[in-house]
Structure formats: C-alpha cells, structure tokens
Amino acid sequence: MLDVRGLRIGYRAASGTRLAVDGLDLKVAAGEITAVVGESGSGKSSTAHALVGLLPAGGVVLGGSVRLQGEELTGLGERAWREVRGRRIGLIPQDPGVSLDPVKPVGAQVAEVLRVHGLATRRDAPARAVGLLAEAGLPDPDQRASQYPHELSGGMRQRVLIAIATAARPRLLVADEPTSALDVTVQRQLLDHLQEVVTTTGTAMLLVTHDLAVVADRAQHVVVMSQGRVVEAGPAGRVLADPRHPYTRELLADAPTLAARPPRGRPGTAGSAPVTVPGPASADAAPLLRVTGLTRAFPVRGPVLSRRRTRTAVDGVGFELGRGETL
Ligand SMILES: Nc1ncnc2c1ncn2[C@@H]1O[C@H](COP(=O)(O)OP(=O)(O)O)[C@@H](O)[C@H]1O
Ligand SMILES: [Mg+2]
Structure with a gap:
C-alpha cells in the first residue's frame, strides 16, 4: 500500500x-x-x-x-x-x-x-x-x-x-x-x-x-x-x-513494560530490599490533605433543551495524603 x-x-x-x-x-x-x-x-x-x-x-x-x-x-x-x-x-x-x-x-x-x-x-x-x-x-x-x-x-x-x-x-x-x-x-x-x-x-x-x-x-x-x-x-x-x-x-x-523491574523505593533508599517506610512521628500523624465526599457534576445539553440534566464526573470521592507520601 x-x-x-x-x-x-x-x-x-x-x-x-x-x-x-x-x-x-x-x-x-x-x-x-x-x-x-x-x-x-x-x-x-x-x-x-x-x-x-x-x-x-x-x-x-x-x-x-x-x-x-x-x-x-x-x-x-x-x-x-x-x-x-x-x-x-x-x-x-x-x-x-x-x-x-x-x-x-x-x-x-x-x-x-x-x-x-x-x-x-x-x-x-x-x-x-x-x-x-x-x-x-x-x-x-x-x-x-x-x-x-x-x-x-x-x-x-x-x-x-x-x-x-x-x-x-x-x-x-x-x-x-x-x-x-x-x-x-x-x-x-x-x-x-x-x-x-x-x-x-x-x-x-x-x-x-x-x-x-x-x-x-x-x-x-x-x-x-x-x-x-x-x-x-x-x-x-x-x-x-x-x-x-x-x-x-x-x-x-x-522498556519498562517488557522487562519486569523491581518497584522503586523512596528517594534515598537503595537496593532491592523491601522498603521500610518510617512511621510518621506522632505530631505528623494527621494527613496533610483530607478529601471527603468530593462530587463534581456538569450540566449537559440534551436533545430536549427544556430538560436540564447533569452528568456526574466525580461521585463522593475521599482520600488522605500524608507527609512524604505519593498517592
Ligand atoms: N517545526 C519544526 N521546525 C524545526 N525543526 C523541527 C520541527 N519539527 C521537528 N523538528 C526537528 O526535526 C527533528 C525530528 O523531530 P520529530 O520528527 O518531531 O521527532 P520525533 O517525532 O521522533 O520525536 C528534531 O531534531 C526536531 O527538532
Ligand atoms: Mg513525535
């Protein structure tokens, strides 16, 4: 061709x-x-x-x-x-x-x-x-x-x-x-x-x-x-x-998908030994970010203009993110 x-x-x-x-x-x-x-x-x-x-x-x-x-x-x-x-x-x-x-x-x-x-x-x-x-x-x-x-x-x-x-x-x-x-x-x-x-x-x-x-x-x-x-x-x-x-x-x-690789540890941790994450000091125990019940909806134009509808893109999402963590 x-x-x-x-x-x-x-x-x-x-x-x-x-x-x-x-x-x-x-x-x-x-x-x-x-x-x-x-x-x-x-x-x-x-x-x-x-x-x-x-x-x-x-x-x-x-x-x-x-x-x-x-x-x-x-x-x-x-x-x-x-x-x-x-x-x-x-x-x-x-x-x-x-x-x-x-x-x-x-x-x-x-x-x-x-x-x-x-x-x-x-x-x-x-x-x-x-x-x-x-x-x-x-x-x-x-x-x-x-x-x-x-x-x-x-x-x-x-x-x-x-x-x-x-x-x-x-x-x-x-x-x-x-x-x-x-x-x-x-x-x-x-x-x-x-x-x-x-x-x-x-x-x-x-x-x-x-x-x-x-x-x-x-x-x-x-x-x-x-x-x-x-x-x-x-x-x-x-x-x-x-x-x-x-x-x-x-x-x-x-190629990461073709050669199986060990997961990377935290920055500064070397080798393939299991990474032990130090527990947060008690003062740091509270998450830096806490999200609860996050909901986001968008209005959509339907074929019938008079009828107002919404599309829910995010529905009641919650998570926490602590110091030094990647989510
Ligand atoms: N619009 C442009 N003007 C000048 N040089 C370009 C332009 N587009 C690409 N190049 C040059 O051509 C070469 C090949 O680029 P490109 O075809 O985009 O590579 P790839 O898609 O493989 O990343 C590069 O050196 C790039 O800098
Ligand atoms: Mg290209």
Missing part, C-alpha cells in the same frame, strides 16, 4: 537546512501494521506528517519517494493533496488536546470530513457522524456529538480524532503516538479498535510509538529510527527477540 524510499526531510532555518530524516525506507502492506519506534527527536513525527503533506512551516521533503498504491505523492500540489489527505490517507495526530477545533462541536468535525470528500449530503452527514463516533467507541455518541472538545476527556477526544481519520475509509492510516497521552486501559481499547479496523477492512497502518510492548502486540513489521536514520528494520517478532543494532538493544533494555 505504501512504499517509502530514501525519504529525506529537512527544516529550513536562517543558518541553513537541518536534516531531520535522512534516507528512510519503509513499507506498509494492506491489512498490516508497520511500527516506527525511536527516541524523541529521531524524526518519527516528521515522517508521519510528510506522508500526509502536512509538514510544519519550514519543513521540506528534500528527496526520496513516497508511493501510495504505486502513485508518487512527493511533489503533489496542494489541490491534489486535498484529494489524498483524509480520503486515501487518514492521520491520527499525536496530541488530542490541540488537534480538534475548539469552537466546533465534535460531531460537526466528523461530518465535515464526509462533506468535504463528497461522501455525505448536508442532511445525512450529522447522523453518519454519530455512527462513526459510535464505531470509534465514544459512549453516548448522540449526545456527545453536540459537545465541544473541552467537554470531553482525553480518551474521548482521541476517539473523535479516530472517527475523523477513518470517516472516509482511507486505505492507509498514519497514527502518530495515538495513545501516548492516555492511561493504559483506554490505550488498549483504542489500539484494539484500530487493530480491528486494519484487519477487518484491509487498511494499512503506520503506527508511530515509543512503546515496544505495543510493537510486540500489534505490529507485523518494525522500523527503528535514531537521529533521522533507520538503524534496524524487519519483522516485529524477529527484531524484538533478536535485536541486532546496539540502539535497538538499548531501547529494549529501557
């Missing part, structure tokens, strides 16, 4: 052009996931954005080839990109906090993709958008569709972004650390959903991640990047079981 060869990306600055990606090769097949891993600044996001023609200002593709179903994408004009982006390649961006339009209800943002690509009429787009939100696993999609991004949790926003990216049924999904900002449970649910999209619809997915456990569980192929170059690539199972490049070995050694 996607064949990238010798891709070079640079950022122009007053002092000259700085290379961010220097000769990247990768392929993604239909119905498969290719993962891109590497340390922060290794060029993963630059690659992801170049694949959808959305490099930030100053960013330029300096060379190489990007083919989608055999068709060259480098050098496309903006008009041609608009036919590809969203329609044939969907991008799931890294940061759900800043990637949605803050002044538009989320349902309208999904509907817009369908309208822009001529896949729905003005009349049926809203209902189709609700269907797409439901498919992406957003609870109460009917009601949520009329809410604004700031009224949703991070996980819900990411589901909206997934609904937007998959709305036009693109052949390729590019996901840039789609779950890095989310807790592990939501992360697993979203990755399960994306994986199902890939396997049931034959979509190809390029998954940028720094989580090697995600690579092990989800990807067929992996490309390891360091400082703008591919240092190792191959079948995910082989690369993880038998890493050949020192950098990949280092990444594996640093």
Whole structure:
C-alpha cells in the first residue's frame, strides 16, 4: 500500500537546512501494521506528517519517494493533496488536546470530513457522524456529538480524532503516538479498535510509538529510527527477540513494560530490599490533605433543551495524603 524510499526531510532555518530524516525506507502492506519506534527527536513525527503533506512551516521533503498504491505523492500540489489527505490517507495526530477545533462541536468535525470528500449530503452527514463516533467507541455518541472538545476527556477526544481519520475509509492510516497521552486501559481499547479496523477492512497502518510492548502486540513489521536514520528494520517478532543494532538493544533494555523491574523505593533508599517506610512521628500523624465526599457534576445539553440534566464526573470521592507520601 505504501512504499517509502530514501525519504529525506529537512527544516529550513536562517543558518541553513537541518536534516531531520535522512534516507528512510519503509513499507506498509494492506491489512498490516508497520511500527516506527525511536527516541524523541529521531524524526518519527516528521515522517508521519510528510506522508500526509502536512509538514510544519519550514519543513521540506528534500528527496526520496513516497508511493501510495504505486502513485508518487512527493511533489503533489496542494489541490491534489486535498484529494489524498483524509480520503486515501487518514492521520491520527499525536496530541488530542490541540488537534480538534475548539469552537466546533465534535460531531460537526466528523461530518465535515464526509462533506468535504463528497461522501455525505448536508442532511445525512450529522447522523453518519454519530455512527462513526459510535464505531470509534465514544459512549453516548448522540449526545456527545453536540459537545465541544473541552467537554470531553482525553480518551474521548482521541476517539473523535479516530472517527475523523477513518470517516472516509482511507486505505492507509498514519497514527502518530495515538495513545501516548492516555492511561493504559483506554490505550488498549483504542489500539484494539484500530487493530480491528486494519484487519477487518484491509487498511494499512503506520503506527508511530515509543512503546515496544505495543510493537510486540500489534505490529507485523518494525522500523527503528535514531537521529533521522533507520538503524534496524524487519519483522516485529524477529527484531524484538533478536535485536541486532546496539540502539535497538538499548531501547529494549529501557522498556519498562517488557522487562519486569523491581518497584522503586523512596528517594534515598537503595537496593532491592523491601522498603521500610518510617512511621510518621506522632505530631505528623494527621494527613496533610483530607478529601471527603468530593462530587463534581456538569450540566449537559440534551436533545430536549427544556430538560436540564447533569452528568456526574466525580461521585463522593475521599482520600488522605500524608507527609512524604505519593498517592
Ligand atoms: N517545526 C519544526 N521546525 C524545526 N525543526 C523541527 C520541527 N519539527 C521537528 N523538528 C526537528 O526535526 C527533528 C525530528 O523531530 P520529530 O520528527 O518531531 O521527532 P520525533 O517525532 O521522533 O520525536 C528534531 O531534531 C526536531 O527538532
Ligand atoms: Mg513525535
């Protein structure tokens, strides 16, 4: 589906052009996931954005080839990109906090993709958008569709972004650390959903991640990047079981989820012996912070305007926090 060869990306600055990606090769097949891993600044996001023609200002593709179903994408004009982006390649961006339009209800943002690509009429787009939100696993999609991004949790926003990216049924999904900002449970649910999209619809997915456990569980192929170059690539199972490049070995050694680690003790306690926490002096026995019966509810706009309803976000929570403790 996607064949990238010798891709070079640079950022122009007053002092000259700085290379961010220097000769990247990768392929993604239909119905498969290719993962891109590497340390922060290794060029993963630059690659992801170049694949959808959305490099930030100053960013330029300096060379190489990007083919989608055999068709060259480098050098496309903006008009041609608009036919590809969203329609044939969907991008799931890294940061759900800043990637949605803050002044538009989320349902309208999904509907817009369908309208822009001529896949729905003005009349049926809203209902189709609700269907797409439901498919992406957003609870109460009917009601949520009329809410604004700031009224949703991070996980819900990411589901909206997934609904937007998959709305036009693109052949390729590019996901840039789609779950890095989310807790592990939501992360697993979203990755399960994306994986199902890939396997049931034959979509190809390029998954940028720094989580090697995600690579092990989800990807067929992996490309390891360091400082703008591919240092190792191959079948995910082989690369993880038998890493050949020192950098990949280092990444594996640093992966907390793959190598079981002893829990860390308090600062200043060394070794793996059980940590004995000194009991608080009697004067300090009272907690520094005590929270009881904390409740927070938000008003929600229902389909029927006259009926005022609330959604309880926090319901009678209580806890205590003592000196020197982390909760
Ligand atoms: N908008 C930008 N302007 C200038 N340099 C950038 C910009 N975005 C990224 N870079 C540079 O490109 C390199 C790769 O960054 P990036 O692709 O964001 O890496 P990653 O996603 O792997 O953390 C870094 O050296 C970074 O500083
Ligand atoms: Mg990045």
